[in-house]
């Protein structure tokens with residue numbers, strides 16, 4: 001493809017997908033380096049699953065190009081499939097089979113030898129913390145265990161790129177942390193590229209780089225630190241006797257953008273700590289609490305999409 005990047009794990013140019021008259025992904029240009037963990041964020045309907053579908057060869061692009069592990073997804077989909085692993089939003093492990101059988105069945109589809117399957121399953125069950133549960137039916141696993149098994153299964157044929165669509169949705173915080181730690185090790189130790197969508201802030205924080213998508217377009221990309229710094233200002237959150245009235249007063253008297261949300265009034269301003277005393281002196285609607293923080297990824301998300309990550 002033009003502007004080739006054979007060393008990149010994922011490289012797209014003008015990647016586009018339409019459903020009838022609706023454009024789900026508009027000309028996406030994205031490059032993800034080998035071994036990178038890349039978080040793909042965006043509100044519902046932004047086009048994340050459609051993009052993963054195209055990159056994992058399940059959906060044909062309507063236009064543009066994409067290469068995964070240096071191979072064009074439209075021209076050589078079979079070769080791409082051998083080099084990728086996919087963990088879908090909904091659980092797909094067979095509950096009747098044991099963990100071990102799930103891994104083995106998957107690997108045999110990829111033509112792996114019995115011996116190789118055995119060795120690889122042992123390593124991966126160990127890696128995802130299921131070594132002592134491999135012989136139990138998946139129906140007896142907790143949600144977190146099932147998810148970790150699915151990660152192991154996606155890795156059986158030693159893919160170079162792992163795609164995960166909402167890998168930890170519905171898991172408790174402890175299971176989420178466990179799954180995430182395993183994913184992180186993969187990149188660090190084995191150079192596997194991890195490309196994931198998530199609605200969880202802490203998961204996004206762990207990524208080497210992040211892209212934010214909205215209405216089928218990339219609206220921001222960079223490291224979590226770069227994206228937060230680019231917002232440039234402190235975030236002041238206030239609770240007042242009347243949040244709407246306070247937001248109105250802030251807009252009028254200070255010319256600042258004040259948003260009212262479930263956690264009170266949110267204002268972005270340079271040097272928030274110095275501004276707060278001036279604010280308190282001017283507001284008549286009684287300030288009950290104030291916090292000043294550096295921008296979070298949720299602030300980045302809100303800035304670029306107009307929505308909070310938690311709400312989406």
Ligand SMILES: Nc1ncnc2c1ncn2[C@@H]1O[C@H](COP(=O)(O)OP(=O)(O)OP(=O)(O)O)[C@@H](O)[C@H]1O
Nearest residue numbers: 019022023024042043044045046047048049050051
């Ligand atoms: N099979 C389909 N037929 C028609 N429209 C579709 C289809 N799949 C997705 N869409 C539309 O394409 C757009 C992008 O959807 P997509 O599922 O890729 O978004 P998403 O960012 O993954 O959302 P979510 O976070 O809800 O999974 C949406 O407007 C959606 O309604």
